Amino acid sequence: MQSLRGTTDILPDEINMWQEIYTKVHELLTLASYNEIRTPIIENTNLFKRSIGNNTDIINKEMYSFQDQGNRNITLRPEGTASIARAFISNQLYINKQLQRLWYLGPMFRYERPQYGRQRQFHQLGIECIGSFSPMADVEVIRLAINILKILQCKTYNLEINSIGNTEERHIFKDKLIEYLIKYENDLDNDSKKRLYINPLRILDSKDIRTQEILIEAPQLYSFLQSNSLKHFNEICEHLEHLNIEYNINKQLVRGLDYYNYTAFEIKTKEIGNQDTICGGGRYDTLIEQLGGPKTPSVGWAIGIERLLIIIKDKLNIEKQGLSTYIAIQGDNNKKYIWKIIEILENCKIKFELDLSNNNLQKQLKKANKSNATICLIIGENEIINKNIIIKYLKTGYQEKIQINNLHQYLYSLKN
Ligand code: ATP
């Protein structure tokens, strides 16, 4: 049996990195007043169609959708923002608080061709600052993305940022872009040809070299921005400069989802080949209203954890475990003592591994040596009669006998 194509098991020896990411992110985001939210993995298909947009890759090609037994159209979430906007509305999170700062980490699903850094089930960490139109909110979230990458030892990245204006500005630009691209229609790659009339902005994102060449002379969305858009964007840039956060303005940058406006940004790295974007985000001022909620300007981003892990897995400094024990036992009559010993270890918060093999003591000690434990606690037949226990230091082989009554004290001082 194999796992489904594009899905992987996260095995016990990798899980410590996931836990480390969770712990560090949790700490940093809690400091900044971001609260974790967990939304369902399945949602109504319509939620994504209405928010991500009908002519996007995600909706056209990548959705994991099915009908449930009640004939409802259901989709495994391809991203987090739409679900959070839905949760914000359906739980009326706007009632008591003007601003919601939320974060999430969980699996997302997209039917894509699996390759290095691209899976069908992958994980995103994301944050959403919901309820502020201020450019400071954009800066707050960008700064947090950078800080998260830094504390996770990801140090070679590029922040690219752009403003994609408001709907009106994009509308005017779209017409101009189509007008320009029609002249080269036959030279465009196939995807771009299809997009020309339905979603021309996405052509700017094309990786095709010829299409890219054609785009060099194309009109730029940036030059259609009016003063409000420009002011918002410039203010963000000023703050980034003040914070010494390096960035490039990438005037071709548009995002693959329809709900963005004004700010769009991506963080890329040179370390993982083609799948080089680890973080994508932007402002979405109309999404919540469009889904039936109150007018609520918002901004957020998502980081792909698997891609991030490719970069950081050898750099993450995971604390070595402290004192740990292996419990070996000799003779059937002593087995009940084990629970007492285990309780002491639990109270001292010392890791333990109980030998369950029923082997002789020698074989158990061999296992103890292989187990990575620091010490082996041996409950021997003679010792129990005298209420003793043997402590064997596995590295040196040194051992000593102590009273079980003193075990708590002994282990406690060993640990500290
Ligand atoms: P790409 O251009 O690589 O397809 P995207 O624009 O579709 O990315 P977003 O929707 O912005 O990606 O998602 C944010 C981040 O989630 C990406 O930057 C990436 O790190 C990660 N991501 C997206 N799709 C996948 C996938 N199929 N497998 C692994 N990570 C992914």
Ligand code: MG
């Ligand atoms: Mg994609």
